[in-house]
Amino acid sequence: MNHWIIAPIVLPALVAPLIVLALRYDLLLQRVASLAACAGLLGLAVGLIAMAGEGPPQAYLLGDWPAPFGIVLVLDRLSAMMVLLTALLGLGVAGYAAGSGWDTRGRHFHALLQFQLMGLCGAFLTGDLFNLFVFFEVLLIASYGLMLHGGGAARLKAGVHYIVANLAGSTLFLFAVGAIYAATGTLNMADLAVKAGSATAENADLLRVGGLLLLAVFALKAALVPLHFWLPTAYAAAPAPSAALFAVMTKVGAYSVLRVYTLIFGAEAGSSAWLAADWLIPAALVTLAVGAVGVLGARRLGALVCFSVVASMGTVMAGVGLFTERSAAAAMFYMAHSTLAAAALFLIVELVSERRTRGDRIAPAPQMRHGELVGGFFMVAAIAMAGLPPLGGFLGKLMVLDAARADPAVWWIWAVVLTGSLVMVVGFARAGSVLFWRVEGEPAEGLSKPANAPLWATGAALAALAALTVWAGPVTGYMEAAAAQLHAPQDYVDAVLGAQTVAARALP
Incomplete structure (x- = not known):
């Protein structure tokens, strides 16, 4: 076994308690430890990308207990890509918080950040549904603290809504894994892939119930309509660095759908095959439409960015819901691009709020600093999020549209994606013209001079978007290979269970 596979979970799991127990009274050392850990995580993620590209998926059996009885982690191209995306955001957020002073406005920011990174990396690497639930809870508990960082009545109220919605999702998740375990006697994903297709009629019904409950949970995490209600309020109230990191949290829902419904409920699942296919496309298109209208009607820049995240998840899930190799590759590419674009926009909200007398309200105000x-x-990030050329969002949407050509709902998908993109362009153009062109009055004297570090962090996020566009060819090739690996689940099963034991694991 390759022990590097568990390193992205172990590293933040060790650094977080170190910060709390040994460095809690020295902010400088907290910053150094957090930044060093995030840089180390990024290095590990790059190494995992190289490892994943060398061949089939690789399994890591904790304690060397054989699957499906022990805890298992699995590295493949998709999980390696998501760990890399998480590491990039983590390093950027740690630098932003340290440079802007956000980590001084509350306690334990850097420890919570490390726990959040641990939960995210664990969710992307785990090969077991119950441990996916465990890592969901780790990242959610950490996100509660990050969201409430700095205090305030508005943030506390939004935080309560966020917590209640996600606790409901966690309860559904437990019901789902209970139903699936009752039907199959296992929660190991590879073992479920073997047993799902050979379940008896009675057990198959229970398995489908568990699969649909899981779909509801993942739709909540991905902010699909009508389960999107928590996101605009929660993300708009969160501190800028926390909101930027939260840009990847909705992608956990998309990742989980890709993983579970191609591996467990894929073509070999018998009567449960492609369980989510009939539900995802309509929900994704409605989500895109609602998000685009929200962008057009937003009165604050923070709300506009939140609705643009909802719209982007509609595009991602439209690609995911087609359940083909081409659509999966398109969804992965657009997922990476929209995550970076959303993170940059959340940082820009903070830049605007600190430099205007009217904060992030989309209304005329005196000239702001910088x-x-x-x-x-803002213009570059808006182009990226709306999916206009020359940035990669345009390529990602083209790939989704191209992948939809063979689907019966092709005209609906094309119409909603293109119309939604146009509406988002109008919404971003309206907001930008008011914020940056309609200048009224003299600059206020009372605003403190903002720090320059956030400018550098935002510029770095936009540079990452530009790099993704410049190297779109190699990145797309990687995504296509990841999609092919995802739609060949037998390699995943063999990596976890061993080829010689797969036949013996099927249900009688």
Whole structure:
């Protein structure tokens, strides 16, 4: 076994308690430890990308207990990509929080950040449904603290809504894994892939119930309509660095759908095959439409960015819901691009709020400090999120549209994606013209001079978007290989269970 596979979970799991227990009274050392850990995590993620590209999936059996009885982690191209995306965001958020002073506005910011990274990496690497639930809870508990960081009545109220919605999701998750375990006697994903297709009629019904409950949980995490209600309020109230990191949390729902419904409920699942296919496309298209209308009607920049995240998840899930190799590759590419774009936009909200007398309200106000630079940042990020050329969002949407050509709902998908993109362009153009062109009055004297570190962090996020566009060819090739691996689940099963034991694991 390759022990590097567990390192992205162990590293933040060790650094977080170190910060709480040994460095809690020294902010400088907390920053150094957190930044070093995030840089180390990024290095590990790059190494995992190289490992995943060398061949089939690789399994790591904790304690060397054989699957499906022990805890198992699985590295493949998809999980390696998501760990890399998480590490990039983690390093950027740690640098932003340290440079802007956000980590001084509450306690334990860097420890919570490390726990959040641990939960995210664990969710992407686990090969067991119950441990997916465990890592969901780790990242959610950490996100509660990060969201409430800095205090305030509005943040506390939004945090309560966020917590209640996610606790409901966690309860459904437990019901789902209970039903699936009752039907199959296992929660190991590879073992479930073997047993799902040979379940008896009675057990198959129970398995489908568990699968549909899981779909509801993942739809809640991905903010699909009508389960999106928590996101605009929660993310708009969260601190800028926390919201930027939360940009990847909705992608956990998309990742989980890709993983579970191609591996467990894929073509070999008998009567449960492609369980989510009939539900995802309509929900994704409605989500895209609702998000685009929200962008057009938003009165604050924070709300506009939140609804753009909802719209982007509609596009991602439209690609996921087609359940083909081409659509999966398109969804992965757009997922990576939209995550970086959303993170940059959340940081831009903070830049605007600190430099205007009217905060992030989309209304005329006096000239802000660094207005030309911040306006340029906003234009680039808006182009990226709306899916306009020349940035990669345009390529991602083209790939989704191209993948939909063979689907019966092709005209609905094309119409909603293209119309939604147009509406988002109008919404972003309206907000940008008001914020950066309609200048009224003299600059206020009372605003404190904002730090420059957030400008650098935002510029770095936009540079990552530009790099993704420049290297779109190699990145797309990687995504296509990841999609092919995802739609060949037998390699995953063999890596976890061993080829010689697969036949023996089927249900009688």
